Amino acid sequence: MPPSPTPLEPSPRVWSAELSTLDLGGVSVTFLPDGVHHVEPTKHYPDAPDGVWDEHPEVINDEGLLVMSIGGFLVRTGTHDVLVDLGFGPRTLDMTALTDGRIRGDMIGGAMLDSLAQMGLQPADIDAVVLSHLHLDHVGWLVDPQAPGQPMFPHAHYYLSETELEHWVNETDPVEPVKGVRGAPSTEQLAVIQGAARTVEEQTEILPGIVVVPTPGHTRGHVSVLVTGSSARALVIGDALHCPVELQHHGMTYSHDQDPVAATASRELVHAILSEHDTYFAGGHFPGRVFGRLTEGDRSHAHGLHYVAD
Structure with missing residues (x-):
């Protein structure tokens, strides 16, 4: 049986998500933390409704910054061990310094391999990687940092x-979300992808129970992944x-979507899928x-949300 969703009160302390697993019945999905991103909410959501962030203190820290987890997901089917997205990698980005204070925030990675090890797995155990898109906070562990040019998996x-x-x-002219930082994957990362x-x-359906669903807009070729077990x-x-x-x-619209119209349509598709029976986000x-x-x-x-509590 899938876990019962538990309604949670807003937390006085906002934190990046920790390692957690959702059992779908013979198939599990585990969040593998890599790090955290802090940013001013108005920079990402300039047209958010008035007062919306005051209504949702569960996503804002004491400095008034939106807290966003960074990581990937491990899907275990009993036959395959699959990763969906690869975090930011072993690096830190100080956006406050890079933008001379115009944008407060940071992006910190580096924990994903430790998270994978907690599940008893090493990079060589992974059969497949699904990449929702190729922004830098989703491809961070493509290349082995100890062996330049070599795939991590x-x-x-x-x-x-x-x-x-x-x-x-x-x-040739990728979006640059902050000065000096390219949103695109590196040439080295692209070479690893193209090789496999x-x-x-x-x-x-790329593997039994794992379906890639096009959700373009944030990037031109963005995809989501629908994972199906025996019970959810x-x-x-x-x-x-x-x-x-x-x-x-x-x-609500997101300021860094490449195609805002397509992104809005994809958000509606996501809402529709999540409104179906026994479907979790x-x-x-x-x-x-x-x-x-x-x-x-x-x-x-407005929807209410029920979270799965560990």
């Missing part, structure tokens, strides 16, 4: 959108949504807890 195939891969291979890529373009399903959202507040308030950027379900109610207004 030597036995894995890399599943991603053909559109996504072609975009970044051919891109299996691209998809439509909704595709989970949608690994990727960056189709970045914050649980987006699940509760329709119409897996939000890799959600603070505190990453797994949960929407409550029933009027889809035109």
Whole structure:
């Protein structure tokens, strides 16, 4: 049986999500923490409703910054060990310093391999990696930092959108979210992907129970991943949504979406999937807890959320 969702009160302390597992019945999904991202909420959500952040202290820290987890997901089917997204990697980005104080925040990675080890696995045990998209906080562990140019996961195939891969291979002027930082993958990271890529373009079951679902907009080829077990399903959202507040308030837009119209349509698709029976969300950027379900109610207004408590 899937775990019972537990309604949680807003926490006085906002934290990056910790390692946690959702059992779907013969298939499990585990969040593997890599680090955390802090940023001013108005920089990511300039058109958020008035007062929305005051209504949701569970996502804002004492400095007034939005807290966003960074990491990836481990899907274990009994036959395959699959990763969805690869975190930020062993690095730290001080956005406050890089922007001369114009944007307060930071991005910190480096813990994902330790998280994987806690599950009793090493990089060589991973069969496949699904990449929702190729922004720097989702491809951080593609390359072995101790062996430049070599893949961190030597036995894995890399599943991603053909559109996504072609975009970044051919891109000459990538989006730069802050001064001096390219949002694109490095040439070295692209080489690793191209050496073992299996691209998809439509909704595709890449392995039994693991379906890639196109959700373009944040990037041109962004995908989410629907994982199905014997008793429940989970949608690994990727960056189709970045914050649980987006699940509760329709119409919020994200400032770094490449195609805002397509991104809005993809968010509606995510809402529709999550409104189906026994379907959980897996939000890799959600603070505190990453797994949960929407409550029933009027889809035109605010949703409630029930989180899965460990």
